[in-house]
Amino acid sequence: MLLEYAAIALFIIVATAIGFIAIGLGNFFGPRSSTEIKAMPYESGMDPIGPGTRRLPVRFYLIAVLFILFDIEVVFFLPWAIVFRQLGWFGLVEMFIFIIILLVGYFYAWKKGALEWE
Amino acid sequence: MTPDQIIFLLCAALIVGSALMVVTTKNLVHAALWLVATLFGVAILYGLLQAGFLALVQVVVYIGAIAVLFIFAVMLTRREMRDKGTQVNHNWGISALLALLTFGGLAFILSSWVGFSSTAKAIPAGTDTLMMLGKALVSPDAYVLPFEVASILLLAALVGAVYIATSSKE
Numbered sequence: 549m550l551l552e553y554a555a556i557a558l559f560i561i562v563a564t565a566i567g568f569i570a571i572g573l574g575n576f577f578g579p580r581s582s583t584e585i586k587a588m589p590y591e592s593g594m595d596p597i598g599p600g601t602r603r604l605p606v607r608f609y610l611i612a613v614l615f616i617l618f619d620i621e622v623v624f625f626l627p628w629a630i631v632f633r634q635l636g637w638f639g640l641v642e643m644f645i646f647i648i649i650l651l652v653g654y655f656y657a658w659k660k661g662a663l664e665w666e
Numbered sequence: 667m668t669p670d671q672i673i674f675l676l677c678a679a680l681i682v683g684s685a686l687m688v689v690t691t692k693n694l695v696h697a698a699l700w701l702v703a704t705l706f707g708v709a710i711l712y713g714l715l716q717a718g719f720l721a722l723v724q725v726v727v728y729i730g731a732i733a734v735l736f737i738f739a740v741m742l743t744r745r746e747m748r749d750k751g752t753q754v755n756h757n758w759g760i761s762a763l764l765a766l767l768t769f770g771g772l773a774f775i776l777s778s779w780v781g782f783s784s785t786a787k788a789i790p791a792g793t794d795t796l797m798m799l800g801k802a803l804v805s806p807d808a809y810v811l812p813f814e815v816a817s818i819l820l821l822a823a824l825v826g827a828v829y830i831a832t833s834s835k836e
Binding site: 552553603604606607608609610612613614615616617619620621623624626627628629630631632634635638639642643645646647649650652653654656657660661662 | 713718719723726727730731732734735738739741742743794796797799800801803804805806810813814816817818820821823824825827828829831832
């Protein structure tokens with residue numbers, strides 16, 4: 549049973565190794581002379597304005613919450629979709645009720661302008 | 667030890683170690699990244715328990731969405747809230763005692779349960795657990811009501827989040 553996950557484990561190991569090797573090789577062979585200007589955050593050649601950790605607008609939070617909610621909705625779709633044909637009309641109606649309840653929230657968010665980025 | 671046990675122990679060490687880092691590290695963004703490691707360890711546990719779908723959901727929802735939300739939440743807070751101050755206040759002794767009592771109580775209650783000392787039966791090979799989950803989710807004699815109630819819960823969370831985030835403008 550564990551062998552089913554061997555491909556994923558191998559993928560994680562190789563991906564991690566590539567990351568370490570890429571940075572490690574550069575560190576090992578390349579000269580390192582850090583100056584104050586080099587240590588500055590890269591901002592397309594401009595001097596960065598203000599600290600990099602300033603407060604973000606609340607819009608980001610709202611988008612993340614909306615993403616989670618619809619992500620969970622999709623998670624419910626997957627097991628349903630696999631047995632969709634066997635469930636027949638009853639399953640379809642159930643899912644429609646589920647979607648319609650969530651659509652109410654979707655239209656509320658739309659009406660409130662939560663999907664716009666002024 | 668079987669390979670399963672070795673993987674479980676490594677995974678438990680990852681979960682506990684990174685969970686400790688979440689609460690002890692000073693930088694909140696780093697704490698959120700350690701939380702990702704903890705959640706990933708839990709995903710591996712689900713995989714060990716033959717709950718492949720749950721492992722996938724753990725990665726997609728918890729790491730892909732909730733960890734991102736945490737990082738956004740850290741970035742939304744004022745700068746004075748982060749990176750400074752002590753990590754314990756004068757109530758830490760009482761809290762530690764309460765946590766210990768809760769743990770002891772739960773362990774005591776659970777120890778009388780049969781599943782505490784015996785392992786569950788292995789799922790027969792060839793069972794499509796995802797198919798069973800899909801059927802149970804919408805069949806009237808299983809979980810159809812919790813399934814529909816879940817949509818109301820999601821709706822409440824959506825309306826609440828939109829209301830809080832947009833009402834601050836006015």
